[in-house]
Every structure is written in structure tokens, then in C-alpha cells.
Amino acid sequence: MSTRPVQPLPPLDGSQRVLGTIALSMAVFMNVLDSSIANVSIPAISGDMGVSPQQGTWVITSFAVANAISVPLTGWLTMRIGQVKLFVWSIMLFVLASFLCGIAPSIEMLIAARVLQGAVAGPMIPLSQSLLLASYPPAKSGMALAFWGMTTLVAPIMGPLLGGWISDNYSWPWIFYINLPIGLLTAWACWRLYRHRESVVRKLPIDKIGLALLVLWVGSLQLMLDKGKELDWFNSGEIIALTAVAVIAFVYFVVWERGEAHPVVDLSLFRGRNFSAGVVAISVSYALFFGSLVVLPLWLQTQVGYTATDAGMVMAPVGILAIILSPVVGRLLPKMDARLLATTAFLVFALVFWLRSKFTADVDTFTLMVPTIIQGAAMAMFFIPLTSIILSGLGPDKMPAAAGLSNFVRIMFGGIGTSITATMWDSRSAVHHSQLAETTGPHNLAFTETVQSLVSAGLTEPAAWAVIERRMSVQASTLAATDLFWLSSVLFVVLIGLIWLTRPVKGKAAVDGGGAH
Numbered sequence: 001m002s003t004r005p006v007q008p009l010p011p012l013d014g015s016q017r018v019l020g021t022i023a024l025s026m027a028v029f030m031n032v033l034d035s036s037i038a039n040v041s042i043p044a045i046s047g048d049m050g051v052s053p054q055q056g057t058w059v060i061t062s063f064a065v066a067n068a069i070s071v072p073l074t075g076w077l078t079m080r081i082g083q084v085k086l087f088v089w090s091i092m093l094f095v096l097a098s099f100l101c102g103i104a105p106s107i108e109m110l111i112a113a114r115v116l117q118g119a120v121a122g123p124m125i126p127l128s129q130s131l132l133l134a135s136y137p138p139a140k141s142g143m144a145l146a147f148w149g150m151t152t153l154v155a156p157i158m159g160p161l162l163g164g165w166i167s168d169n170y171s172w173p174w175i176f177y178i179n180l181p182i183g184l185l186t187a188w189a190c191w192r193l194y195r196h197r198e199s200v201v202r203k204l205p206i207d208k209i210g211l212a213l214l215v216l217w218v219g220s221l222q223l224m225l226d227k228g229k230e231l232d233w234f235n236s237g238e239i240i241a242l243t244a245v246a247v248i249a250f251v252y253f254v255v256w257e258r259g260e261a262h263p264v265v266d267l268s269l270f271r272g273r274n275f276s277a278g279v280v281a282i283s284v285s286y287a288l289f290f291g292s293l294v295v296l297p298l299w300l301q302t303q304v305g306y307t308a309t310d311a312g313m314v315m316a317p318v319g320i321l322a323i324i325l326s327p328v329v330g331r332l333l334p335k336m337d338a339r340l341l342a343t344t345a346f347l348v349f350a351l352v353f354w355l356r357s358k359f360t361a362d363v364d365t366f367t368l369m370v371p372t373i374i375q376g377a378a379m380a381m382f383f384i385p386l387t388s389i390i391l392s393g394l395g396p397d398k399m400p401a402a403a404g405l406s407n408f409v410r411i412m413f414g415g416i417g418t419s420i421t422a423t424m425w426d427s428r429s430a431v432h433h434s435q436l437a438e439t440t441g442p443h444n445l446a447f448t449e450t451v452q453s454l455v456s457a458g459l460t461e462p463a464a465w466a467v468i469e470r471r472m473s474v475q476a477s478t479l480a481a482t483d484l485f486w487l488s489s490v491l492f493v494v495l496i497g498l499i500w501l502t503r504p505v506k507g508k509a510a511v512d513g514g515g516a517h
Contacts, residue, residue, distance in 0.1 A: 012135040016193055020135045021147050023189035024128040027091055029151040030182050031124045034063070034098070034117065037162055037175045044172045049107040062111045063118035064415065065222040069215050070122025072265045072408040075401025076204070077123060083199040083400055087127040088191050093120035095183035102173035126403035129387070131194060134396065139334055146330025149383040150323055158319075200397065210257050210264040217249035221412070225419040233423065266401045274502045275402065278390035281498040283410045285346065285382065287417025288488045292353070294418050295425050295481055300368075303477045304361065314368050321376030329384050338385035338392075342499045345381035346492045352378060353489035361478045389502050421484060428480035429473075436472045 012020050045059060046052060077086055097117035104110035129148055136144040166174050224242040231239050257263040270276045297315060300306040306314070329341060355371040390406050391399065 011137045012193070017135055019189060020193045021132065021144070023186050023193065024132050024135075025147055025151045026182055027087075027124055027186045027190070028128045028148065030179055030186070031094070031121050032151070033158060033162070034121070034176075034179065037166075045107075045110070048172065049110070051107045058107070058111050059114055060226075062114040063121075064226065065219050066115045066118030067121050068118075068222050068408070068412060068415070069218045070119045071126065071411060072214065072218075072405055073211075074123040074126045074404025074407075075266055075398075076207075076264045078127070078199060078400040078404075079202050079204055082201045083127050083130060084190070084194045084197060086123050087131065087194075088187050090120050090122075090124045090127070091183050091187040091190065094124070095180055095187070098176040098179035098183065101176040123404065126407050127400060129403045129407075130396075130399040131190075131197075133391070133399065134197070140330075143327065143330035145333070145384040145387050146326040146380075149380070149387070150326045199400070204262045207257075207260055207262055207264040210253065210260055213249050213253035213256060214264060217246045217253055218412075220246035220249065222415060225415045228419055229422055229426075265405060266398075269398070269402050269405055272393070274389050274392050275394075275406070277498050277501040278386055279406045279409050281342070281495055282383075282386040282390065282406070283413035284498075285349065285492065285495055286410050287413040287420075288353075288491060289349070289379075289417075290414040291417040291421030292356075292485070292488065295421055295484060296356075298422075298425075299477060299481045303474045304363070314365065315372060317369055317373045318376045318379065320373060322379045323376075325377055325380035326384065329380050333384060333388060337504050338388045339499050339502060339504065341381045341385040342389070343496050345378045345385070346496050346499070348374065348378035348381070350489045350492040353485045353492065357482045357486035357489060359478065359482055359485070361474045386499075389499075392503075424484060425477075425480050428483050429477045432476035432479040433472060436476055 011017070074086075081089075094117060097113050097120060100113035101110055101117060104113055132144045132148050162175075166172070166178075220242045224239055224246060227242075228236075228239055233239055234243075254267065257265055257267050270279075293315070297311040300311040300314060333341065352371040352375045355374075359367070387406075391402055394402050
């Protein structure tokens with residue numbers, strides 16, 4: 001067991017800092033990209049493997065479940081292995097898992113490889129965060145977070161675009177093979193730069209019961225969220241059973257971890273006001289943002305008539321202002337109260353979703369893209385200040401655990417947001433459809449005139465009714481989507497209150513180890 005005192009390592013300088021930033025950012029980009037790149041390739045994978053699209057979705061679910069379980073273990077694994085070794089091994093195993101995904105001869109082998117890929121991917125994002133912060137002097141920590149934030153913002157947008165393009169022009173295994181050169185180069189660069197900057201290693205006892213409870217409740221919750229809509233939620237005995245297991249295991253997990261001398265997840269971090277309020281604010285807002293990433297493209301493709309590529313192009317401009325403004329925010333952060341920047345981000349998000357709440361079924365591409373472009377500005381001011389607040393005042397020994405736990409909660413809320421948003425969209429669509437249907441029938445003059453005009457145009461009466469039914473479905477889905485956008489706008493304004501529950505933080509305090517808790 002090492003007895004060295006825990007002291008912050010000196011930051012990197014010059015070309016080493018630049019190379020380190022690029023290497024860590026590429027690792028994050030590869031990781032986040034792989035969590036979304038397979039989504040649009042499921043039809044191709046299912047067809048090639050000879051399975052149904054429903055079975056094909058396990059390619060996504062298996063990665064998400066394994067990843068969700070491993071992310072909160074980052075702090076504990078770092079203590080036992082060391083953050084540099086753990087990070088480099090995670091990258092190398094991720095490359096191996098990607099290769100196994102590409103050569104998988106059956107859906108079972110592909111799912112097994114995706115489980116491995118998701119499990120080893122867990123520590124990569126939080127450790128890249130802590131290693132990057134340690135590479136910069138405290139005065140430039142905002143800039144470090146800006147570079148880290150850009151990759152986490154752009155990758156989810158690039159994933160579906162790149163996955164669709166590869167599947168259309170090559171074959172689906174290449175969505176995994178592209179990780180090989182990136183991963184090997186990144187692992188080599190990170191080892192060269194960081195191998196002499198290893199963290200203190202302590203051979204702590206393994207909290208077997210805590211680990212088992214974590215796997216049980218996170219796995220059950222993730223499966224419940226992924227399969228809920230498909231199985232009609234609580235009308236399904238399977239969903240009820242998964243929910244019961246998740247709730248009971250979670251309660252036991254919290255009780256056990258609070259009394260454990262060497263917990264597998266450091267729940268004591270939530271005693272800090274900035275950590276707890278910051279994590280809730282970033283997680284709920286991420287759920288709202290991620291939910292919109294599901295509903296908006298689906299609405300465009302299923303109701304407005306956009307292709308998958310066209311829908312992706314509508315979503316893509318979100319990265320423009322995010323990339324341009326992230327370095328600006330990084331420079332401003334050490335000079336400003338992070339809460340002001342986060343508040344501005346939430347107000348811009350509220351504006352974006354309010355603009356989307358005005359969409360109609362015949363919306364044009366320009367109107368669609370205006371809020372998407374504006375959203376890039378909100379994203380630039382969203383991750384960086386809130387991450388600064390969450391990590392404020394934590395010493396280097398707490399940083400990996402705090403980054404892992406905060407990223408775990410955020411990712412989990414992203415899944416929850418996706419499930420709730422999709423379910424609410426279906427529910428509100430049904431409500432609006434029934435309300436619109438009440439206006440149809442021979443008693444309604446406008447409806448009768450519409451049917452007559454369609455029949456006069458050469459349609460049979462049943463065909464005219466089918467046309468009107470389609471219009472009603474489009475209108476109902478559009479009204480449901482705008483309901484959700486309006487609700488998201490209101491919630492972003494409400495969430496500002498959480499930001500101001502935290503203590504004031506300048507960007508420097510995020511990594512100096514002496515800020516307020």
C-alpha cells in the first residue's frame with residue numbers, strides 16, 4: 001500500500017498539454033460516439049443477423065446497461081488500479097471489444113461484445129475529465145472543461161449521422177472498426193504523457209455486497225427503462241417485477257453503502273451542497289435535452305416526411321455555436337460566477353424549447369434549424385459551468401469518484417428522460433387524436449366539405465377518410481411534440497432555482513482543492 005501524501009501534480013505545459021488534450025478528447029469522442037452510432041444501424045444489423053428489429057435493439061440496451069453499472073465504479077477502481085493505468089486499460093479493452101463487435105458471427109456474440117464494450121467504457125469519461133483538469137493550471141481549468149465539453153456535446157450529434165452514412169455506404173461492422181486506429185493511437189499517446197502521473201493506489205477490500213446490489217438495481221432499472229415502452233410499461237408483469245427489484249435493491253444499496261467502511265460508491269459526496277444541487281441540475285436538464293434528441297428526429301421522420309439523413313442534418317447545426325463558444329466560456333469561467341453562466345444557459349434552453357413549441361406540421365427547414373443553432377450556445381454554457389460547480393473544492397483524491405458518480409447520475413437521467421419523453425409523446429398524441437376525432441363525422445360541415453372535395457378530386461370516400469385520418473395523426477403528433485417542448489421550456493426556468501442553491505464558484509475553485517463544499 002502506498003503512503004505518499006495526496007498532492008496535486010504540476011500541470012502539463014506546451015506541446016504536452018496540447019497533445020494530452022487531443023488524446024483525452026478523442027477517447028471521450030470515441031466513447032460517446034459509440035453509445036449512439038449503433039442506433040441508426042439496427043435495421044442493417046438485424047437484417048444481416050436474421051433477427052427482428054426488437055431483438056436488434058439489445059445491441060443498444062446491452063451497452064447501456066453495462067456502461068451504467070461500470071461508470072459509478074470509477075472511483076473505487078481508481079483507488080485499486082490507479083487512474084492512468086485504468087484509463088489506458090479501458091481504452092485498450094474498448095478497442096478489443098470493438099473488434100469483437102465487428103467480427104461477431106451471431107446476434108448473441110455481438111450482444112456479448114457490446115456488454116464488454118459498455119463495461120470497459122464506464123471509467124473513460126470521468127477519468128478523462130480528472131486527467132484533463134490535472135493537466136491545466138487552476139487558472140485555466142475553465143478552458144480544460146471547455147475542450148472536454150466540446151467532445152461530449154458534438155459526439156451524440158455525430159453518432160447517428162456517421163452511423164447512417166457508414167451503414168449506407170459500407171457495412172455495419174465498420175461502425176465498430178473505426179474505433180481501432182483511434183483507440184490504439186489514443187492509448188499510446190495517453191500512456192506516453194501520463195504514465196509518470198499515476199494516482200495513489202490503495203488495495204482496499206472489495207465491497208462484494210455493495211457491488212452486487214449496484215449491479216442488481218442499475219441493471220433492473222436500465223432494463224425497465226429500455227423495455228418499458230415496448231412492453232406497455234406497468235401493464236406488463238415483467239416491467240413491474242423489474243421496477244420492484246430496482247427499488248428494493250436501491251434502498252438496500254444506499255443503506256449498505258452508508259454504513260460500509262470501504263464503499264464501492266462514495267455516496268458521502270452528496271453531503272456537499274454544490275455537488276448534490278449541481279448533479280441534480282445537470283442531470284434533470286440533460287434528461288430534458290436528451291428527450292428532445294429522441295422526439296424531434298422521430299417526429300420529423302414519421303410525421304413531417306423527412307429522411308433519416310435530412311433529420312440528422314436538421315440536428316447537426318447544434319454543434320456550430322457549441323464549438324465556437326466553448327473556448328470563450330472557458331476563458332470567462334475563471335472571471336465569473338459559474339452560476340451566472342449556467343443560468344444563462346438554462347434561459348437560452350428555455351427560449352429554444354419555447355420556439356419549438358410553436359412548430360406546426362408544415363414547418364419549413366429554416367424554422368426548424370433556428371432553435372437548433374441557438375441551442376448550441378446553451379450547450380456551450382451548460383456543461384462547463386455546472387461541471388465546475390459540481391467539482392468545486394474537491395481534492396485530487398476525490399476527483400475520479402466525484403466525476404464518475406456525477407456522470408453516472410447524468411447518464412441514468414438521460415435514459416429516464418428518453419423513456420418518459422417517448423411515453424408522454426405517445427400518450428399526448430392519443431389524447432389530441434381523440435379530441436380531433438370528435439370534430440369528424442357528418443354533423444361537422446367542414447369535415448363533410450373536405451370529404452366532398454377529396455372525392456371530387458378523384459378519391460373514393462374510404463380513401464378520402466384515410467387521407468383525413470392521416471392528417472389528424474400528423475396534427476395530433478405535432479401537438480403532442482409541442483406540448484413536450486413547452487413543458488421542457490417551463491422546467492428549464494424552474495431548474496434555475498437549483499443552480500442558486502449552490503455556493504458561488506469561480507472556475508479556479510473547481511480544481512484547487514480548497515473551494516467551498
